[in-house]
Amino acid sequence: MSAKQINNFVGEHIFNNYLKFCVVRNPYDKMVSYYHFKKPNMSFENFCKTCDCSNYKRYFINNESCIDYYIRFE
Numbered sequence: 001m002s003a004k005q006i007n008n009f010v011g012e013h014i015f016n017n018y019l020k021f022c023v024v025r026n027p028y029d030k031m032v033s034y035y036h037f038k039k040p041n042m043s044f045e046n047f048c049k050t051c052d053c054s055n056y057k058r059y060f061i062n063n064e065s066c067i068d069y070y071i072r073f074e
Contacts, residue, residue, distance in 0.1 A: 002057040003066045021069040022059060029074070 007015040035047050042050075059067050 003059060004057070004061045007061060007066070015066075019069075020067050021071060022055075022067050023071045023073045024055075026072075026074045027053075 001009070003020075010018075030053055031048055031051070032044075034051065034053055035044055038047075040047050059065055
């Protein structure tokens with residue numbers, strides 16, 4: 001679910017009072033892993049141009065981050 005959907009589901013009061021954190025993977029590693037998982041019939045370069053692997057909607061509401069802590073996984 002996106003952050004906005006969760007906010008709507010639990011209500012703004014609960015959403016704002018809970019601690020929100022996420023683990024963010026190295027984007028390159030994530031893309032390579034996704035490429036090998038999907039096994040598309042195209043080059044890695046073309047796959048990168050056509051695939052959107054971002055989690056932007058999970059972390060942002062109205063272009064503002066709603067996450068309290070980001071943890072980097074590398």
